[in-house]
Amino acid sequence: MNESITQQSAALHPYLDNLQRRALIVGLVGLAATAVGCFTDVEQFFRSYLLAFTFWIGLPLGSLGILMIHHVGGGTWGFSVRRLLEAGHGPLPLLFLLSRPIHFVGLHD
Numbered sequence: 001m002n003e004s005i006t007q008q009s010a011a012l013h014p015y016l017d018n019l020q021r022r023a024l025i026v027g028l029v030g031l032a033a034t035a036v037g038c039f040t041d042v043e044q045f046f047r048s049y050l051l052a053f054t055f056w057i058g059l060p061l062g063s064l065g066i067l068m069i070h071h072v073g074g075g076t077w078g079f080s081v082r083r084l085l086e087a088g089h090g091p092l093p094l095l096f097l098l099s100r101p102i103h104f105v106g107l108h109d
Contacts, residue, residue, distance in 0.1 A: 046106045053102060057095050063088030 038045045067085040070078030078085070 046102070050102060050106070053095070053098060056091075057099075060089040060092050060095065064092070 034045075037048070063085045066078070067082070067089065070082065070085070
């Protein structure tokens with residue numbers, strides 16, 4: 001059984017490498033479009049950046065909130081999803097760094 005799993009994962013390597021290359025290209029195109037948008041219309045760029053940031057910060061904060069409720073409330077209701085919730089709030093340090101343009105450069109009244 002272990003040999004069949006090894007063979008299956010070895011067969012997936014070329015597919016995953018191709019998928020990873022495509023994702024990198026799409027990410028670089030998106031980064032280039034973001035840079036163009038930043039220099040052409042700054043106000044619209046920061047509005048769009050704030051909207052995207054608000055969406056992506058909601059996922060880790062939601063998982064962190066549910067995890068804290070589980071720790072405070074106790075019980076066994078959250079043990080099945082505890083590791084997922086712990087992994088879900090992992091991107092918070094990265095999102096903290098991504099919030100710096102909003103705080104320091106963004107449009108302020």
